[in-house]
Amino acid sequence: MKNILIFNDFSSEAEHATEMALLLAGKTNTNLYVWNMFDKAEQPMVKELVVANANEIVKELSDDNTAWIEKLESKLNWQRGLMPVVHFINDVDYAPNDVLPIVKKYDIGVLIKGITESGNNPLHIESEALSCSTKSGCPILLIPEKVKYKAFEKMVYATDLRFCRHEVVTFLTQLAKHLNANVMIANISAQGLPYMEDTYARSVFEHEILNPMKYENVYFSNIRERDIPKALDVLVNGMNNDLLVLVNNKYHFKELLGHSSPHNIPDNIHIPLLIFPS
Numbered sequence: 001m002k003n004i005l006i007f008n009d010f011s012s013e014a015e016h017a018t019e020m021a022l023l024l025a026g027k028t029n030t031n032l033y034v035w036n037m038f039d040k041a042e043q044p045m046v047k048e049l050v051v052a053n054a055n056e057i058v059k060e061l062s063d064d065n066t067a068w069i070e071k072l073e074s075k076l077n078w079q080r081g082l083m084p085v086v087h088f089i090n091d092v093d094y095a096p097n098d099v100l101p102i103v104k105k106y107d108i109g110v111l112i113k114g115i116t117e118s119g120n121n122p123l124h125i126e127s128e129a130l131s132c133s134t135k136s137g138c139p140i141l142l143i144p145e146k147v148k149y150k151a152f153e154k155m156v157y158a159t160d161l162r163f164c165r166h167e168v169v170t171f172l173t174q175l176a177k178h179l180n181a182n183v184m185i186a187n188i189s190a191q192g193l194p195y196m197e198d199t200y201a202r203s204v205f206e207h208e209i210l211n212p213m214k215y216e217n218v219y220f221s222n223i224r225e226r227d228i229p230k231a232l233d234v235l236v237n238g239m240n241n242d243l244l245v246l247v248n249n250k251y252h253f254k255e256l257l258g259h260s261s262p263h264n265i266p267d268n269i270h271i272p273l274l275i276f277p278s
Helices: 012-028 064-080 096-106 127-136 166-179 198-210 228-238 253-257
Strands: 003-008 031-036 045-050 057-062 085-088 108-115 140-144 154-159 182-188 218-223 243-247 273-276
Touching (some): 003 012, 003 096, 012 140, 012 166, 096 108, 096 127, 127 273, 154 166, 166 218, 182 198, 218 228, 228 243, 228 253, 243 253
Parallel strands (some): 003 031, 031 085, 108 140, 154 182, 154 243, 182 218, 243 273
Antiparallel strands (some): 045 057, 140 273
16 A cells, blocks of 8 residues: 555644554554644754763754654554554645645555544534645545544445446555455445446446455445435444545535535544545
8 A cells, every 4th residue: 555644733633643544554554644734843942962972962853743643653552563654744834735746755645634523513524635635636534533543444435336436446445455344335326316226236346346356355235225314324323334435526425514615524424534536
């Protein structure tokens, strides 16, 4: 898999998302790149250390921009024995238009951002996050602040099978191999299109989706429910999937999250969302 890039604004949700990002980087043997969206400490403390057996002084930066992540690394290593490689993106001001050059330079395959409730507002997805995904061509993984910290075990891609994207399935199966997780392809007919009968739908799944994949734990569900929020509620809460995968502005995205930005996430969808650019 390609490397991981996380947007860090030093909020509590960003810290939680970083902990998840470290876990995923460790599990997938990829590098984690941390892009600090601003400097937390404008004037980091500088302390002088005398090097043993040398007559030189070494200046060590004790920087709030990195120290807290090093603590999370140590925690992950102690708890799970994982040692992800972490890099910091320096001297590049954060802006959505600058994401693509960073993605190319560091071979990034997925973006990560933490999300949280604010005041009386529910969990929501800002247009800027989706813009970063669209402009870079990378999917963005949105981690709710209160979600349980663990590797994914059951991932569900909600789509209309007639428009199922092979690059999405390929990404998910690659991730699932590292995590020893299951992948479900959930077929929900798009608005205006007829329901796919079970026998035909399963035939399409087996010949067009399953056969090219060299991974056993890929499953299929043909959903009759045409009310998208109800259907996704069953997939998330009834089937206990812990990652919901959608394509931006396609096949059930707007029916679940609304037609205008910021996109509100229903209260019953309390798991991370992986959004692929359209």
